Amino acid sequence: MQAGRSAPRPGQVDGSVDVHLVDGTYELFRHFFAVPRRSSTDGAEVGALRGVLGSIVMLLEGGATHVAVATDHVVESFRNELWPGYKDGSAIDPDLFAQFHPTEEALGLLGVTVWPMVEFEADDAMAAGAAMAAVDDRVRRVLICTPDKDLGQCVGGKVVQWDRRADEIVDAVGIEAKFGVGPASIPDYLALVGDSADGFPGLRGWGAKTASTMLSHYGHIEHIPASHLDWAPRVRGAAGLAATLSAERDLALLFRRVATVRTDAPVSPAVDELEWRGPRRGFDDLCEQIGAAQLHERVMNLAAYRADTRQAHT
Known part of the structure; x- marks a missing residue:
């Protein structure tokens, strides 16, 4: 799947x-x-x-x-x-x-x-x-x-x-x-590309394609070589990206910590x-307060069905 x-x-x-x-x-x-x-x-x-x-x-x-x-x-x-x-x-x-x-x-x-x-x-x-x-x-x-x-x-x-x-x-x-990366590399990926919803920007120039290409090969930020000459994957603008990563590696690792659940x-x-x-107790009063009588009826019917099902299996 x-x-x-x-x-x-x-x-x-x-x-x-x-x-x-x-x-x-x-x-x-x-x-x-x-x-x-x-x-x-x-x-x-x-x-x-x-x-x-x-x-x-x-x-x-x-x-x-x-x-x-x-x-x-x-x-x-x-x-x-x-x-x-x-x-x-x-x-x-x-x-x-x-x-x-x-x-x-x-x-x-x-x-x-x-x-x-x-x-x-x-x-x-x-x-x-x-x-x-x-x-x-x-x-x-x-x-x-x-x-x-x-x-x-x-x-x-x-x-x-x-x-x-x-x-x-x-x-x-x-x-x-x-x-483009496995689950274990998702925090590294987010650290490099940033997450605007959470409020951290990632590293300059590191887009989704570059990050996934590098991380699919190296797995984690700390495994990416400092020099672009040692990079196995070919990526556009490698020299500049390597320079940014070298200068901001600590920041990238901080962003990874932020992105790690x-x-x-x-x-x-x-x-x-x-x-x-x-x-x-009190769910009926809540439903009345928020005008959700139909929801209360659905829940009570479902609860009764679940109770009957549990009883049938005991």
């Missing part, structure tokens, strides 16, 4: 478990700009919140059984101390930012495990969760649900990346086909804690 439609569908197959790790911050941004504005009974903007809840309910209705949603409880992280230009949330629309914490609370009432990050980021939580789940013998696949290219570095073995919007699943071969973020210690067993 490189990239393609998501078959078989997510869920449990022959007793094995699929684990779905969702980028809650991405979902909030996506729905904020994609769905109409809506107000709750107390006048708060809840359009994106409703969109995220609906998205997760669709995931559950599609067969997902073990789900965690990673969020940026605060936008800043340890990376802001590493690079002053790193994203800090100052450009986030106030109506969107005001829905961050209420969405975490709403997902909790839905009964979904939420990993709100403070020192770390949602990306780190998904990386840590993938590492935790992948070593469980009961887990068949770990699906990191985000199109964010940073998470490509986690792909391999049981771990795949699922762009739900495009319904495209990518494994390690697919990552290499897309970026952490697997020691605080997440659930076991896959069992991610199993969805229905909504919690």
Whole structure:
């Protein structure tokens, strides 16, 4: 599997478990700009919140059984101390930012495990969760649900990346086909070419084609020879690129550190804690407050079905 439609569908197959790790911050941004504005009974903007809840309910209705949603409880992280230009949330629309914490609370009432990050980021939580789940013998696949290219570095073995919007699943071969480098070299690739979404520029003159050509041969920045005369691949402007890398190698290594996701973020210690067993007390009140009676009905029907299914297998 490189990239393609998501078959078989997510869920449990022959007793094995699929684990779905969702980028809650991405979902909030996506729905904020994609769905109409809506107000709750107390006048708060809840359009994106409703969109995220609906998205997760669709995931559950599609067969997902073990789900965690990673969020940026605060936008800043340890990376802001590493690079002053790193994203800090100052450009986030106030109506969107005001829905961050209420969405975490709403997902909790839905009964979904939420990993709100403070020192770390949602990306780190998904990386840590993938590492935790992948070593469980009961887990068949770990699906990191985000199109964010940073998470490509986690792909391999049981771990795949699922762009739900495009319904495209990518494994390690697919990552290499897309970026020209394997998952292990993604942080090096981002360090050289930069990542405007995260706020670091990369190195002057190092574009995607040059970076992938060099890293596909050498793997990591520190293995690229200092002199262009020692470079095995032929690239245009090699002398200038080598001079830039030589002068800014420490900066490139810093950018790689910024681009590397952490697997020691605080997440659930076991896959069992991610199993969805229905909504919690107060979910009905939430749905009434945000005007989502139909969503409440869908969730209650799904919870009843899941309970009957569990009972039938005991």
